[in-house]
Amino acid sequence: MTGGSGPVTLPRHVAIIMDGNGRWATQRGLPRVEGHRKGVEALRRTLKAAREIGIEIVTVYSFSSENWSRPPTEVSALMGLLKRFIRNDLAELHEAKVRVRIAGERNDLAPDIRALLTEAEALTAANTGQTLIVAFNYGSRQEIAAAARRLAEEVAAGRRDPASITPETLEAGLSTAGIPDPDLIIRTSGEMRLSNFMMWQAAYSELVFQPILWPDYGRDALMEALAEYARRERRYGGLSSAAGA
Numbered sequence: 001m002t003g004g005s006g007p008v009t010l011p012r013h014v015a016i017i018m019d020g021n022g023r024w025a026t027q028r029g030l031p032r033v034e035g036h037r038k039g040v041e042a043l044r045r046t047l048k049a050a051r052e053i054g055i056e057i058v059t060v061y062s063f064s065s066e067n068w069s070r071p072p073t074e075v076s077a078l079m080g081l082l083k084r085f086i087r088n089d090l091a092e093l094h095e096a097k098v099r100v101r102i103a104g105e106r107n108d109l110a111p112d113i114r115a116l117l118t119e120a121e122a123l124t125a126a127n128t129g130q131t132l133i134v135a136f137n138y139g140s141r142q143e144i145a146a147a148a149r150r151l152a153e154e155v156a157a158g159r160r161d162p163a164s165i166t167p168e169t170l171e172a173g174l175s176t177a178g179i180p181d182p183d184l185i186i187r188t189s190g191e192m193r194l195s196n197f198m199m200w201q202a203a204y205s206e207l208v209f210q211p212i213l214w215p216d217y218g219r220d221a222l223m224e225a226l227a228e229y230a231r232r233e234r235r236y237g238g239l240s241s242a243a244g245a
Contacts, residue, residue: 011183011229014050015059015133015205017197018043020189020213027213033077038215040081044089047132049219051096053226057131059182061197065105065139079113082136086116090123097129103175104138105146133179140199147173176201184229188214188221206232 018039025035043060050058063078070078093100100120109117117136150173154160171177181201185194190211194202208225 009230010054010226011206012055013057013059013180013182013184014055014225015061015182015185015198015201016046017061017185017187017195018214018217019187019191021215023189024213024215032074035215036074036078036081040085042215042217043085045218046222047093047098049222051098051130052219053222055130057133057179057182059103059133059135059176059198061135061138061195063104063136063138064196065137065142066196079110082113083116086120090120093132094124094127097127098124099127099129099131100124101131101133101179103133103135103143105142106137109137131179133176135197138175139196140194141196143174144170144200147171171200174200181205183234184208184225186210186222186225188212188217204234206234 021035021039022032023035024038025032028034047058062082067078068075090100100123102117102121106114106117117134120134147170151160151165151170155162155165176198181203182198182205184207185198185202185205186208187193188210190209192209194207198205206229208228210221210225212221
């Protein structure tokens with residue numbers, strides 16, 4: 001990616017909160033599920049663009065742990081779309097050398113959904129191209145609590161000294177363990193919040209909020225977000241370069 005003043009460093013890891021499917025459908029007098037169908041098309045476009053641009057890691061917030069409270073018909077439709085996406089797109093992702101990882105709680109999922117997620121990871125495990133992390137049945141508070149609970153169990157069993165607990169040991173228990181934190185988090189639809197998404201990992205991420213509804217997203221919108229990222233100066237809690245040493 002290049003800008004008017006020369007090459008621009010790309011974010012290594014881009015995470016996306018894909019928001020606005022329901023509003024997109026409502027604005028057009030369509031059922032909400034039609035918005036979700038169009039959202040899958042936007043996901044295909046955006047993932048393809050990210051690969052072509054050279055983004056190494058993409059995380060997408062596909063289904064939160066809170067989404068189960070939606071109407072059963074909508075949840076059922078979302079599960080159907082997930083199944084179709086994996087069945088229809090997994091081969092293409094595999095051919096493109098994309099490694100798929102799933103972040104989120106799986107124990108309570110229906111066996112067929114759990115099997116599909118396991119299949120996606122197993123088929124692509126050896127791929128060395130882009131990494132795609134699908135946050136499914138995911139909630140950041142729940143993820144952090146589970147990691148803390150595992151450490152507490154180790155302490156209670158005498159296998160760990162409480163003094164050994166560090167940010168790094170807690171992070172090792174997250175579902176994104178081993179993956180660099182996102183450099184850039186994008187949220188569509190104009191909403192300006194993380195909504196329980198990667199709150200630990202987002203400590204020093206750049207946040208870009210775009211008004212576009214997710215079904216309309218694609219390469220141009222992604223390029224706009226990357227251009228905004230390129231204008232930022234990442235300080236990780238330190239001083240800006242303009243402030244001097």
